[in-house]
Amino acid sequence: MTGIRKLAGRGGLYAVIAxxxxxxxxxxYWMIIATFKTDHDLFSPLNNPFLFNEPPTLDHLxxxxxxxxxxxxxVNTFWVGTAVVFITLAVAVPAAYSLARWARGWGEALxxxxxxxxxxxxxxxxxxxxxxAAALGLQESLWSLILIYPTFTIPFCxxxxxxxxxxxxxxxxxxxxxxxLSRLGAMARVVLPLSVSGLLTIVVFAFTLTMxxxxxxxxxxxxxxxxxxxxxxxxxxxxxxxxxxGPLMAGALIASIPVAVVYTFFLxxxxxxxxxxxVK
Amino acid sequence: xxxxxxxxxxxxAPVKTGILDRAEFLAKVMIAPAIAYIVAMIxxxxxxxxxxxxxxxxxxxxxxxxxxxxxxxxxxxxxxxRLALKNTFIFAIVSQSLVIILSRILAASLMKPFRxxxxxxxxxxxxxxxxxxxxxxxxxxxxxxxFSPIDWIFRTxxxxxxxxxxxxxxxxxxxxxxxxxxxxxxxxxxxxxxxPLATVIQLAGLSSIPQDLIxxxxxxxxxxWRRTVEITIPLTLPIIGIAFLFGLIFTFNDMAVVYVxxxxxxxxxxxxxxxxxxxxxxxxxxxxxxxxxxxxxFPVLAGVATLxxxxxxxxxxx
Numbered sequence: 001m002t003g004i005r006k007l008a009g010r011g012g013l014y015a016v017i018a019x020x021x022x023x024x025x026x027x028x029y030w031m032i033i034a035t036f037k038t039d040h041d042l043f044s045p046l047n048n049p050f051l052f053n054e055p056p057t058l059d060h061l062x063x064x065x066x067x068x069x070x071x072x073x074x075v076n077t078f079w080v081g082t083a084v085v086f087i088t089l090a091v092a093v094p095a096a097y098s099l100a101r102w103a104r105g106w107g108e109a110l111x112x113x114x115x116x117x118x119x120x121x122x123x124x125x126x127x128x129x130x131x132x133a134a135a136l137g138l139q140e141s142l143w144s145l146i147l148i149y150p151t152f153t154i155p156f157c158x159x160x161x162x163x164x165x166x167x168x169x170x171x172x173x174x175x176x177x178x179x180x181l182s183r184l185g186a187m188a189r190v191v192l193p194l195s196v197s198g199l200l201t202i203v204v205f206a207f208t209l210t211m212x213x214x215x216x217x218x219x220x221x222x223x224x225x226x227x228x229x230x231x232x233x234x235x236x237x238x239x240x241x242x243x244x245x246g247p248l249m250a251g252a253l254i255a256s257i258p259v260a261v262v263y264t265f266f267l268x269x270x271x272x273x274x275x276x277x278x279v280k
Numbered sequence: 281x282x283x284x285x286x287x288x289x290x291x292x293a294p295v296k297t298g299i300l301d302r303a304e305f306l307a308k309v310m311i312a313p314a315i316a317y318i319v320a321m322i323x324x325x326x327x328x329x330x331x332x333x334x335x336x337x338x339x340x341x342x343x344x345x346x347x348x349x350x351x352x353x354x355x356x357x358x359x360x361x362r363l364a365l366k367n368t369f370i371f372a373i374v375s376q377s378l379v380i381i382l383s384r385i386l387a388a389s390l391m392k393p394f395r396x397x398x399x400x401x402x403x404x405x406x407x408x409x410x411x412x413x414x415x416x417x418x419x420x421x422x423x424x425x426x427f428s429p430i431d432w433i434f435r436t437x438x439x440x441x442x443x444x445x446x447x448x449x450x451x452x453x454x455x456x457x458x459x460x461x462x463x464x465x466x467x468x469x470x471x472x473x474x475x476p477l478a479t480v481i482q483l484a485g486l487s488s489i490p491q492d493l494i495x496x497x498x499x500x501x502x503x504x505w506r507r508t509v510e511i512t513i514p515l516t517l518p519i520i521g522i523a524f525l526f527g528l529i530f531t532f533n534d535m536a537v538v539y540v541x542x543x544x545x546x547x548x549x550x551x552x553x554x555x556x557x558x559x560x561x562x563x564x565x566x567x568x569x570x571x572x573x574x575x576x577x578f579p580v581l582a583g584v585a586t587l588x589x590x591x592x593x594x595x596x597x598x
Contacts, residue, residue: 016389020382021403023472027418028406030429034421042427045451049429095314102307112589114314117322119585121533123554124574127561128328129321131342151321158314183306212411214536215554219562230413234540238417245421252417256410263409264402267480 028257034249035060042245060246069224070251073232076142077255080228081207083146088153088206089199095154096161097187101170111162118155122215125151130219144220145228149210156209157202160269164198165191204266211259229255332571339565351572361573364544364551368577370463371552372531375470379527380520382471383478390479391486408476416540419469423455423541430455459549462542466550469537474530478523485519486512518594525588532577553577 033049034042036056047053064070099111129148138144172194173186181189192199217231224236233255237248263270333351335344355361386404390397407415422428431452434440441451455465489512497507513520535554538544544551544559553573561570 010394013389013392013394016385017394017400017404020386020389020475021400024406024476025403027415027422027472028410030422031418045426045432049427049432091313091317094310098307098310102303107307110311110315114318116585116589117318119529119581120322120326121529121554121574121581123533123535123557124329124571124578125322125325127332127557127567127571127574128325130562131328131567132325134342148321150317154314154317155322183303208409214411214413214539215558218539219558230411234413234417238420245424245427248417249421252414256414259411260406260409261402264405267405267409 028253031249031253034245035253037246039246060250063244064247064250064254068237068247068251069227069232070229070237070247070254072225073227073229073236074255076226076232077211077228077230080142080145080149081210084149084153084210085203085206087146087150088157088202091150091154092157092161092202093192093199096158097165097191099158100162100165111159114155115159116155118152118159122152126215126219129216133220138220140221140223140226142221142226145210145213145217148216148220149213152213153202153206153209157206160205161195161198161202164195164201168194201266201269204262205270208259208263211255329571329575332567333575335568337567339562339567342567347568351568352576355569355572355576360548360551361556363548364553364556364573365576367463367550368532368552368554371467371470372528375467375474375531376524376527378467378471379474379478380524383475383482383523384520386475386479387482387486390483404479405476407473412473412534413536413540415473416469416537419465419472420456420541423465425452425454425457428452428455456542457546459546462546462550466538466541469541470531470534473537474527477530478527481519481523481526482516485516488519489515518591521591522588525584525591528584529581529588532581 033052036058037052038054038057038059041047041052041054044053095114099107099114129151133139133141133144133148136144136147138147168191173183173190176186176190177183211228211230213228214230217228218235221227221231224232227236229251233248233251237244237251331344331346334346334348336347336351337344390401390404394400422430431440434447434453435451439445440447440453441449443449447453453461456462493511493515494507497511533554535552535558538550538552538555539558542550544555553576557570557574560566560573564570
């Protein structure tokens, strides 16, 4: 009796998991299908849309890579992401170290204050920031994004790193200082090597968050050649009445899957930072 | 010894020479760039947004002339704004209620050991980890007015496309072309997108429940559902609250889903405050009204954020 119940429970469990996994992943499966289908197959309403009714084709990929600016979007995104990662590291690492090591009352409040700025929504900031970019002559320039993206990477990464630094015992660096290192030397030679996993985490977040960003990129960039993938694919490949669904889906797929894979490995830490479990 | 080195002594650190070894000085120097950046790029623009909302600035003439609260009066009398306000709340509350229920079920399932967990986890997390605008593009194609696979299934099983079919005689649902369905579609995509985040938060909550508490309840003979109602739900309530509030903030501020799927249409029926801010303030060039629209919900968001911080504190105690 209990055996049957156990088996039924097992089946129920797998059914629930399978349903959620299916719903989560289906749009991406749908992108894969469209990427490799011939246009004729894609645009015949009577064909079973879930299968290849005609042999798969690489035409859409060829079109995407050779006849659209997709590669430029990828390069732009990579460049913006890399620059933002460096700025974030340069600003967030010292700030987090300072907060973790020397913060008493005011510092703790400051730490929470920095985290809260992450919650000031881009919807409020983008109008004034668009005037900033104009005043600095950065309209239509990727530099405007590089300047502005740290508004969300710095608060979050500082907060997260502060948690990492707090877990490293003070005694270790004090020992290093007794052995003759300066404070900065102790930080560079002792603390940073011990926080490699924390640093790697913020590199991944800073990079993936810039790839996810949509509103600022849409506001500041309208020249096709300067777009990032996040806006380039939805605005340049979806144009007019003729939707290039094949190349469009290929573009969305190629740009989202690698980010998703990398991000998945760091997801738990992301949540920990979010739910403030990082400070303990 | 220089006088300044005493500052380091307070840290229990050995006394060194040089200005960079003075802890207090170093603490300030190291945090200064972060503070300067945040003040310049978040604090200052925030104040500017308030100034804009009280001015008559446009992209053509961006000089600030304070005109008082007339922008707020103007947006409040605008029927599109009122519709967008209503939609924002409907989207946020309906989608987050669904997300909380579904994520609870999913999290409880993911707590159990089973084979192929890592692949299930990867698939379940995909909507959150992929860039939102690109995931939504996939939905745009799935909800296409002619080639939607959902419509194809409906037609194949006879729910659609015959004179006496349940869903109507037309061959397609026109998901994004009818106000009610367009709304449901946007809500559906929001749920799809935010479910993974809420699930991971709920997982954290579930795994923080002390195991002996559950075992004690089992020994006392509490049935599965009773354990859920009397132990798990009360103990994870703060973290459920956090998931809900995060979701609210995300849906309030998200514009990618609506922009990519419907651009606020048909006839503004899916317009929300974030998209309306964009259309008014950037595309329409009315910086002043755009700023007023974007600031309108700030008190609500600030309240939500405060509540979230409190809950987070409590959750840590649990």
